[in-house]
Amino acid sequence: MAHFVFNPFHLEYPQYxxxxxxxxxxxxxxxxxxxxxxxxxxxxxxxxxxxxxxERAESLREQAQRVHDEYAARLAAIEREHQExxxxxxxxxxxxxxxxxxxxxxxxxxxxxxAEEEVARERTRQxxxxxxxxxxxxxxxxxxxxxxLQTDESQRVLIQAFTERLGSRPMEKN
Numbered sequence: 634m635a636h637f638v639f640n641p642f643h644l645e646y647p648q649y650x651x652x653x654x655x656x657x658x659x660x661x662x663x664x665x666x667x668x669x670x671x672x673x674x675x676x677x678x679x680x681x682x683x684x685x686x687x688e689r690a691e692s693l694r695e696q697a698q699r700v701h702d703e704y705a706a707r708l709a710a711i712e713r714e715h716q717e718x719x720x721x722x723x724x725x726x727x728x729x730x731x732x733x734x735x736x737x738x739x740x741x742x743x744x745x746x747x748a749e750e751e752v753a754r755e756r757t758r759q760x761x762x763x764x765x766x767x768x769x770x771x772x773x774x775x776x777x778x779x780x781x782l783q784t785d786e787s788q789r790v791l792i793q794a795f796t797e798r799l800g801s802r803p804m805e806k807n
Contacts, residue, residue: 781787
C-alpha cells in the first residue's frame with residue numbers, strides 16, 4: 634500500500650512555480666492599474682454619500698434636539714402656569730373661606746345681639762307685668778282692707794285706738 638501525505642504547499646511540478654507567480658503578479662498589477670481608479674471612484678462616491686448621510690443625520694439630530702428643547706420649554710412654561718393657577722386657586726379658596734367665616738361670625742354676632750336684645754325686652758316686659766300684678770294685688774288688698782275698715786265697728790275701734798294714742802301722749806305747747 635502506498636503512503637499518501639496531504640500537504641497543501643507541496644507542489645508536484647516546481648518548474649512551473651516561477652511563471653505561475655509572475656503571471657499572478659502581472660494579473661494583480663493589471664487589475665490594480667485598471668480597477669483601482671474605478672474602485673477608488675466608486676469608493677469615493679460611496680464615501681461622499683456616507684458623509685452626506687452623516688451630515689443629514691446630524692442636521693436631523695440637531696433639528697430634533699431643537700424641537701425637543703422647544704417642547705421641554707413649553708412643558709416647563711405650562712407646568713409653571715399650572716402651578717401658578719393652582720396657587721391662585723388655593724389663595725382664592727382661602728380668601729373665600731376667610732370671607733365666609735367672617736360673614737358667619739358677623740351673622741352669629743348679629744343673631745347673638747338680637748337674642749340679647751330680645752331677652753332684655755322680654756325681661757322688661759316681664760318686670761312690667763310683675764309690677765302690674767303687684768299693683769293689682771296691692772290695690773285688691775287695699776280695696777279689701779278698705780272694705781273691712783268701712784264697717785261701723787271697725788271705725789269705732791280705729792277711733793278709739795287713735796284717741797288712746799293721743800291721750801297717752803303729752804300735749805305740746807305751741
